[in-house]
Amino acid sequence: MSLSQTQIIRSLGNALTWLESELQWGVEPGELNHLIGRIGELYVAMRTCGQMALAVNQKGYDVVSATGEQISVKTVTTSKSVILNKNTFDQVHRVVVLRINYGDDLSEGDNISVDDVSIEEIIDEEASKFLSLCKEQGGKYKYSLPGKRKVVPLEQQKPVKQVVYGPYEVVKYESGSIQVKENGVPVRVVKPALRDIAKKIGMSIVRENGRSLPTRQLGSKIIDTINELNES
Structure with a gap:
């Protein structure tokens, strides 16, 4: 069949x-x-x-x-x-x-x-x-198999969105990758920092089905939410 x-x-x-x-x-x-x-x-x-x-x-x-x-x-x-x-x-x-x-x-x-x-x-x-x-x-x-594809370092990628909130700076790059800096220093593990920011701004970190937002979507949503708060 x-x-x-x-x-x-x-x-x-x-x-x-x-x-x-x-x-x-x-x-x-x-x-x-x-x-x-x-x-x-x-x-x-x-x-x-x-x-x-x-x-x-x-x-x-x-x-x-x-x-x-x-x-x-x-x-x-x-x-x-x-x-x-x-x-x-x-x-x-x-x-x-x-x-x-x-x-x-x-x-x-x-x-x-x-x-x-x-x-x-x-x-x-x-x-x-x-x-x-x-x-x-x-x-x-x-x-x-060959090794995994070489990842272009973030400093060599073009940022498309970024926002500053307190000691944090959240940056989204063309590849979709998210970077978080605290007091100007890149954090080693991004997601816990994103969750901390989301909690501070009162933003949900889950989707309608109750599952956690993946890192890239969470970072992008945080940038948009903070920008909206700054404009209001």
Whole structure:
């Protein structure tokens, strides 16, 4: 049975919501491999206007694109490599490797929102070229992932919004990143400082569904709220 693009997009949204719930319940990302793999497959099916492979545990590939390409999808969180089966690789036309990245909230033990999760495309390549990037190990092909993308330092980014409140300065940059300075010194962990500011100005830090605002949304809302207070 084929799925419409709307159904695939809806399924991806449901899977991300499920991931959000699991993380908020304290489940470690490494214990969610099946769910994370499914998110990757749905993402690729959506991006290629394709379909999920019909057979359960289809050998070799996971998605068939709108043009008929059989795509092997590998999705990781912290793994530094992916493994493909040599015996079924002849069925693969294309390989896509994805990495799920989480916001800073995860390391802080805070609630995680879908807004804090991003899907990074590591590689999207024809099978023959992908194979040239692998090493053969015991009947399998191993592809070593590159390190995470280099983050441009905030001092090299362009600020788009900023506000001063007491000893704090809150700055939003073009990338969406939020920086908080206290008495001119950048704070190491941003979210607790943002919560302190929100409390002082009487601003809610939760959304309508009762979940905490992610860092970027919280920082942006604080800037807008303080600007409104200054104008009133």
